[in-house]
Amino acid sequence: MKTVFIIFMALGISVSMPIKQEEFIIEATYIGLEEGVYTFVDDDELEYEFSDIDIKASKKYDLDSGKFIGKKFEVTYWMDTETDENDEKYDVYIIVSLDLIK
Template structure:
């Protein structure tokens, strides 16, 4: 019974990830600071992304200083997760990056 519940949980989790809604924003890359990828918009607001997909990480090495100050169009997802204190937190993941021409 326990293994059936685990299989059902994994199946439902994978379905929700597949159809997950994305958002986009334009921003200037500020750097990889304190374990997050930081971008600022034209009004000076910053957005932090905790994760990045492997495809994006292979195309853009955001851990280096090479892209600091560069403009990007960022496509991302936001998930709710529980932290170590059992509080719900929002975790943003970059799923696509484009550099405007």
């Protein structure tokens, strides 16, 4: 009976804990918005394309306005996997936080 109780307790704890999404951080310069994709480039000239932006980040810096083109940011983002109409998986990058680097 003790074993059953311990198993149920362990399951209850694991189910109630939210899964934390892994965050990635880069420093990169904002290049612009084209066809709904926000593009940044880092100092090594690697390009990062983000298909979505969290509402808090978009309110902090209105990247749609164009006034931040050429500005350097610390970009915090999540990577998610979605499935297209052909059941093929692809990665989606979502900006969750932005901080302007002066």
